[in-house]
Amino acid sequence: MQRITITLEDDLLAALDEFMERSNSRNRSEALREMLRRGLEHSTPDTADCVGIISYTMDLSKRDLSRKVPRSRHDHHDKTIAALSAPLDHDTAVEVAIMKGRTGPIRDYANSLFTERGVRHGHLSLVPVKHELQHHTHAEGHAHQHSHLKVLERFDHDDE
Template sequence: MQRITITIEDDLLAALDGFMARSGASNRSEALRDLVRRGLAEDTPETAECVGVITYALDPAQRDLGRVVPESRQRHHDTTIAALSVPLDHHAAVEVAVMRGTVGSVQAYANSLFLQRGVLHGQTALIPVKTEIEFHLHGTRAHTHEHLRVQERWKP
């Protein structure tokens, strides 16, 4: 890790300190690293490998979304890691879908959900990962399988 020195206006420093307090960062360096990571995430290559956490609210009765959304995940069974639906009342649920793939494919899937009438408050969080194939020996049984390794940042 390298140490740098920056010059910053008083108002911007006060805003940084406010962010630090709200986020729970223990110092300005942590807060700045978090803000820089988030800012650089916009430059994420569409072909980069990721895990995406897609969250949204929906009315399952609207346009039969209670059937349409699970069917859309089924069509993406090879990239769906997990899904959760939490009913809030008779007309609303919060859903979470965890997907893996390229940034472009995960964002395309999320955007297709967010465009559905009856889907509200859609957000996508992308986590950079790298797939590694590993060989393991469990007793006398040897096999290979994939591990998703979380990366510190997006790499081209």
């Protein structure tokens, strides 16, 4: 880790301190690191591996939307890890879809959802991962090899 010095206007420093309190950061450096990670998330290379968490609200009274959105997830079954829908009122649900794959296609899928009429408050969070092949034994006693996702600290921008 390297130490840097920055100069901030008073109002920007106050905003940083507010963020630090809200995010339970222990110090300004930790808060700045989190803000940088979030800010740089949008500039990740389209080919980087990730887990994407897509959240949004959906107006179930909009024609065909409650059929169309689950169908679109099913069309991406190879990328979908899990999906959750929770009713908020008689017409609105909050939904979360967890997907894995390359950042480009996951970002494109999320943006296509967010532009549907009746979908609001969309947010995409990208978690950098890499696939690791591991050879080990589970409870059943025989050794085998399979792939695991390992969460990385940040996206590698060298692959661009």
